[in-house]
Amino acid sequence: MAVDKPGGGGGGGASSSTPSPASTTDRFLKIVLSWDYLRIVADSKGADKAKGLQHVKNSYASVEEYLGVFEPLLFEEVKGQILQGRRNEEEEEDEVGLDWQRGAVASCAESEGFHKLSMVVSDGLRDIVCENDLLLLSKEKFEEGVNPTAYAFAVVEQRGGKDNLSLRTFVAGEIKNLNVARPVKSSRLQRFASILSTPNSFLWILKMCSLSTILREYSGMHSVASHPFKDLILSASENNRDGNDQNRAWNVPQPLMDYLKTNLNGSQLDAVNAGLSRRSFVLIQGPPGTGKTQTILGLLSAVLHSAPARMQTRGGFDVQKHGPELDIESKHANWMKASPWLIGANPRDLIMPVDGDDGFYPTGNDLKPEVVSSNRKYRAHVLVCAPSNSALDEIVLRVLQTGIRDENNNTYNPKIVRIGLKIQQKQSGVASDGGRRGAGEQDRIRASLLDEAAIVFSTLSFSGSAIFTRMTRAFDVVIIDEAAQAVEPATLVPLVHGCRQVFLVGDPVQLPATVISKTAQNLGLSNKFVPEISSCWFSRANAQNSVSYASRD
Template identity: 45%
Template sequence: MGALTAAEKESEAREARAASNQARLQKIVLSWDFYRLLALAKIKNKRGKRGDKDEEEETPEGALKLRAVPDKFKDLEEYLSVFEALLLEECRAQIIRGEEEGGGTQCHMVGLATWEKANEFYFMRLAVPADAVEEFMENDLLLLSREKPLGGARLPTTYAFGAVEGREGAQTLRVRMHLDSETSEKDGLTLTPTAAALRLRQALQGPTSAWYIMKLCNMSTILREYTALRSVGSLPFVDVILSAADASKDAAKKKKTQATQPADLGHWNIPQPLKEYLQGGHNSSQMQAIQAGLTRKPLVLIQGPPGTGKTQTILGLLSVILHSTPAKLPAKMLNWMKASPWHGNGINPRDLIMPEDGDDGYFSASHNAFRPEKVGAKQKLHAHVLVCAPSNSALDEIVLRLLRTGLRDEKGMMYTPNIVRVGLNAHHSVQSVSMDTLVQHRLSSTERSAVSAGPRATAGMERDRIRIQILDEAAIVCSTLSFSGAGVFKRMNRGFDVVVIDEAAQAVGDPIQLPATVLSTNAVQHGYGMSLFKRFQQAGYPVQMLNTQYRMHPQIREFPSKEFYHEALVDGDEVELQTTRPWHEHRCFGPFAFLDIAGQESQPPGSGSWVNQDEADFVLVLYKCLVGMYPSLKDGPHLAVISPYKQQVKLIRELFRDAIGVEATKLIDINTVDGFQGREKDIAIFSCVRANPKGGIGFVSDYRRMNVGLTRARASMLVVGCSAALKQDKHWNNLITSAEERRRLLKVSKPYHSLFSDQSLEAMKKLDEEESQLRLLLAEKKAAEKLVEPPKSADVEMDNNDDYPEEEEAEEIGVNFGDFDEEVEDI
């Protein structure tokens, strides 16, 4: 076997580091006491319900102290210390959630076949019933116990955590456990086995007998996160991660003081034909973001508010990354031409010297018409790009856009890049570029037969070799954030030059939209839910802002822009024209309306989620009236119903299915706010659920979730909620106030269909016509006043709020805005 290449050595080193980091996390987690974690969680929940926030919390033995995430870190040690403690806290919360959601309700009796101790761990081989073995996957966290877990009033006394390593044969699980004390000064790690784990270790010495295993959760994602955390020190831009400072600014200032010419910071240039194409299809803020991606800064932040063309910008960015040239290259070419003019149209002096032997095989160094062809080598080595998204659905949206619209080459011509979609649950529309499909294509029919017939290990190695080859050769690799930490990426021979992260994980994203999900409230309170994007933004790191939105009707855009983006959002050309619909003639159907319903919230038994039957009933009535008056809405999936709560989504789906039939799933997209991020529909109905004016509104108060919910519609955003309850939160109070000021808040009472009666709709229509006439009269009046008024001094404050006139002005012209509100209240 030949010597390893540099790439192979680096790949092996990465794998070794990853294995060491994963072993460290496994030692920590496998040393915890499951029943103590449950007991502490119950104590915390009781205190939370009583409101005892000031009491000092009990923590598991050996738990690291939680500290708030600062904007900047003084060194790598502080960074690792802060985030390791928070990650472990989140890991505990995941274990508790796994037990609460049913992971701990089913256990299986197994036989202990063999066990051995190696590399500071105990490895068990467990014989599992044939009907249960498929339930277990690699990195599943188990509870192994001599007694049946949660089987009665008495808790088990002999138990410990175990992690599934994999399956051996048809019915054997290989499980890793940590049952010994350990102290490592190098890692600052001190582990002490629990009394239950010591009893389990002692029981292994006795005769083989029956044991019980219970699956709690899967640790794959947390293992990848931990590996990434412990690898931060090896990043070439670790100093930027710690300081949250733009190092290029300091470098530019330093170089400018040392030279009269501005410093060249290694920018890249966009080829002119490609640049002209991009300028024709991107607005100025999008082009600025694309240009920022070529500055070769280690980190570029692009904030894309809803509807501003974030995915379009990503596609443009990918085009220029793959086809741009270093800014220094033209200068280098000029220097080469000066030093060797014969490389242009000049004469090479060597061509004047004929060989003495008259060899007719001689050819000119610069004028030979038959240039040698490169064999097995590419003419250009493009950048290797990794594109990540937080979920499979978000990733598939990007892959589908890449396949449908393609990228542009240096001449501005469209082409489909060499891409691969890695990971699980790929949508059928992107299956053609999924890793599994590409591997199958690489294997000839003969090879497939040989691989299938050969030993399982050999078949796996061959497929793994092909996977690595595909990853190395692809121009663009698309993966979820979690899967990008999978082992196959560590075995690549060619690293990535650029990583683009879409949505919530935040190199191309919007910190005003949904954050990453964090289960531990304790971790959230210490800043674990804050993204790197948000931390850098708070520290003053430059952010490229996309500010032109093309999705929403201006009346929908108005509030989110003011509340969340300091009124920075502007509408693209003809957005209002493109998003105006026939049903806008009735204000209850949009473009924006707050439908105020005094419903009643409740919690289904055994669930932490919430439902509101009244809101669900009204949403169904609203839908029926809307499509009854405008049947074209039945022609396709034009409408979405969203809610922050899963149980409300489930309830609404059941109502629509019972009322409309199985076609409901094709006509209406009913989903959680989180599940609908990044998507849009003509009409969006937002069911807020919470309706207790004195009981709080839970995570509905999260302004990021609110922002996402209010920006899913193109033409009509209809919010269904209890204003009295929602007003407890400042952002919702601002929305309700805005709706009242714009005459877009409608009171709803039973029977719900009366709101859509002919009398009510006619009153709405009449009021809209009167408002329109009033605005026209006011505009004419102000125009006339400008002709006769003397010019105002510069220090006089101007009133910009002319869209909705004050009550006094309205009454002067003979219109009472209160009439309609009273009519609706009477209905």
Template identity: 45%
Template sequence: MAVDKSKLQDEDSITRFCKVILGWDYFRLLKQCSNFKDAASDLKEVKDTYNDVDEYLATFEPLLFEEVKAQILQLKKDGEEEEGMEEGNLSLTFVLCISAAEWNLWLEKESDESDGIHLKAVAYETDEEESVSQHDLLLLSKEQFKGGIKSIPTTYAFALVENRQKNQLRLRMYLGGEFIRVYPDVENYSERLSRMQVLLTSAKAVNRCLYTIKICSLSTIVREYVALRSVGSLPFKDLILTASEKHSGSKDQAWEISGSLHDYFDEILNKSQKEAIDAGLSHKVFVLIQGPPGTGKTQTIIGLLSAILHATPARVHKVRLREINRKPDPPIQKRYKHWEHASPWLFGANPRDIIMPIDGDDGFFPTTGNELKPEVVNSSRKYRVRVLVCAPSNSALDEVVFRLLKTGIRDETVHTYTPKVVRIGLKPHHSVEAVSLDHLVNHKRNLAGDKQKQGATGGDLDSVRATVLDEAVIVVELVLDNGGYSFGHCAVVMIGDPVQLPATVISPIAEKFGYGTSLFKRFQRAGYPVNMLKTQYRMHPEIRSFPSKEFYNEVLEDGSDIQNQTNRGWHKFRCFGPFCFFDIHEGKESQPSGSGSWVNEDEVEFALIMYHKFITMFQELKSSSQLAIISPYGHQVKLFQERFRDTFGVESKKVVDIGTVDGFQGREKDVVIFSCVRANKNRGIGFVSDFRRMNVGITRAKSSILVIGSALTLRSDEHWKNLIESAQKRGCFFKVSKPFASFFSNENLESMMVKDADARVPERIGANDNENNAPENNAEDADQGPPDDHDYGDEDVEMYEGGFEED
């Protein structure tokens, strides 16, 4: 029988991964975690280009394993004692039970396992609500973990969950790896056994039970490792390594769209968005599109999908065709399955007979309030493609899917319709659940079950999933893994922004060597062409001014009428203007005991007073959909949440949205209060110095961004120094001393009223550092204030309170 080579390759990669990870000694990792820097001498820094696959793997594989170590030790970094984990920090504890027959089978087969990896099924018992999932890393011991790990067990080893069915686990166990001496008095090293071998043997002698702790989930990093090891088999591996294309797309090779669709794009898209879509149709293998905050990345994605799904491929020269690395023919069993899908009447019941339309619904998209309708394909269309859309987070997935369902896409005649979409990933938002893979599969199986009662056959889970995916035109999923299904558009379009926050890297060592460098950023640094979206539709021009100059070479421009749309009544007070920096120069940072985080109670106090004054004067801001408080540090966020809970009780979440800067990437609010926290003379500002975190923090606001921090401390960083100087030059820098309430007294607020602020354009505001807290001195440099009955402008799509605004 033919074998799927890609599946074998994935399995080889997972086996290699397990041999490294499962061979580690957990408690030795705990003891050595503070000395990892000494062991980093063999690590290589990430480069922009590589000579070959071996050099690429030699760089990234060791860094990936450093990241695995950091994930395994994350609990300890969060404040555990050196000798082990405190009670309550354990993620999940339970017992594994193995029958006597199974134990004998294990030990008999030990010598047959050439690679040292065992795959064994065990039963487990737990009263915990949290479940065990695929690729969870477990720590096994023959001794119970009483009240946490107070002392090192005598026998222990790692295991990785292969899969779970009800109360049974299939585990990967490694008989190699780090060894222990069973008989210390014997000099013969042949008496050494692996930790897993000793664990299995000793557990059998006791009660055939293993006590287990779930350490962490390695699901994401396993996928990353499989992807890393597959680089050598990619048809565009040379491009991945060198960041340059030998054959760039030309106009005569570009895909073509109809004149009607072209005219439609001219009407609704700006110049840079149209250029991005043209690049997506250019027949280049990789297309990079950079989208700064508020520049319409999601709208560009929808436009690209409309273009790709309804474009006509240009005539490609034969010499070009010979250079394309095509996939080998699928194995015969897979071809049989495809034939069965294509001609179901030859193999049994026709799946189409199972579909029972309900109220105009085609059976795949149950109506859930979005009024989803079946796709109608024009019979004259001669070419059809399927598109895979990937995103780095569940919320980003849901945003794209929701926009697809809400607005639909346009065909070649500019007719709007909803394409058949399947969303793959965990925890779909309720508004897009109707097109999630699990929902569609269950719906289809239920229909098949009803039909089966009448004599038709149903179908196993895998075949139903395959059928649902085969019928989809657009597949949206969290990771780039097409599961063996082919997609027609031979190009990769990457849409992102390297000067916003990247994927989180836990290991400081891996981060230091560049493991957090995205493929987009690496290509950009290597000189690969990037199409930038340049027109922003989110921020007041005064907010846009600084990030445009500091991070985007001043290429950002404002959408039509964006200033009027973001002008607000509170702008008549300079301290509530579009862009303000409040210098709490007497504030002090502190570090809660046993944590690596920081808090600043003075900034919390000032922000609370500011908030109270704000909502007293402008009632419309008393809503979490309008106003947010953000901070780089989790403990500062918790402190804000506690203080607001003390004031507003259980309703606190409804009046203000509080979260970390990282958690707010991709979101927006009308007003954002940004607490920087760090205030010291010589300790520095930690990861607040990451300019990407700074950029995300100040671009969350549409009408007002109010930054609270210590100017003296923040000036130690170049970007923060530039921001403070920008605020001083524009007359929106305020020094604040205790008592903070006096700053917002009626008398002081009256002195800070702007005489003419309607045309608040950054270039027209005079330079004054406001040293004496006398903003009235700068009033003559502004123009005119907004009317009280201001226009809030059109809101972006929001799928839930405060979320799904695109970035």
């Protein structure tokens, strides 16, 4: 089912001004929750499903044009996921015996254009649904010979206490045109709204699919208007403020650089050097077995232990100047002058007070200095993402097994956090150490762990979760592995939190990203990671060699 576009058109459904995350989420939910499930099923069997939709382009003149192409395709993907999710649920229901479940409306209140419900449901249903799951609510079961007249979608806001679900639904009408905010009246939704207004009314409930991932992609797509990389995303052109990449280059300590030269091949070393140039985007591509993961480890070593070649000042960039290096004898002589206690008593200790009035109280020299280890020397804050948990865990395993290298070419085990779907279970022990804490305290602890980590590992989808918005320290670098397996909106999700540099790593000849909707797939939402034919923003670049880099400047 294609969302109608006026005039077949060029305009998108958003203005150039950046909407708030809440308004973006509300827009998405109002559109999806207003849909008619039976019409989605019927339209999926039609022939002209791409009417009014545009093919993904290589460049875009404005944010409006960009959103005008991608937003309808993303909604087509939502419809594809609803249909596939229902098929998957039916297979699971055959195994565990779950199908339509009955629930009672405990309370209903209108808020911000939505109807927010509290429903009493069975333990079996409550256990299988999660936040942002899409449900179908209906007065009647969808069975053969039954013509449902009052039904609507609802999204799970939270699982409340025992046998309770908090839901959100939209019954003001159907939104059929992305450019028109006013919904079209629907007798189906009017009948459903009358049921909600009846105390203790019963409804049949059917789980459809999860909206978490695609909702984060939608928010990431709408962040383009305020994105510091907006020009790169739209037209693959970067406004280089400095005019020379060398002005932004960072230097790697010589012992670390010697290690990288010894353990990386020429193409891999080129990729690391491209990263040290501090260009906004660096593309690294190569087929399996060419050492992309090894390149990522080299990048992590270099990024965490490099220093700027030029220091930025108000008047521009100033080259750091150093005097001539001294020979070892002169160094020792200066060290002794600076640390005379190494060869005798501290001269300051020879000046003893006459009495205690000047505050002299001996300590017995029993205070031991704190040893600062290498794991506290990191400078950059790095986020490493991948489309799937398996691809991400492969990198985490390599970091844990081999570590990376520090500035002195020693094995360096950085403080890392692997964040994922089970973070609440993994952190439950931490939260219980100081007694019972509320959800706010648990979130504060999780956010502090992310702030303190040198490297944070997350899937692309989970990098858009609320826990990242509570961080006080932004990421300096984002590395996206297996970028070819992600659709374009997914790669924008981790960039919402702000960063200075992005590395995109992938295989140019592997299968394209998985897109459920055939309509969206045919219109380019799943284009391969190949610069010549891909219209994804990270692939609009020139690439060379087996493992190479291509910057967009």
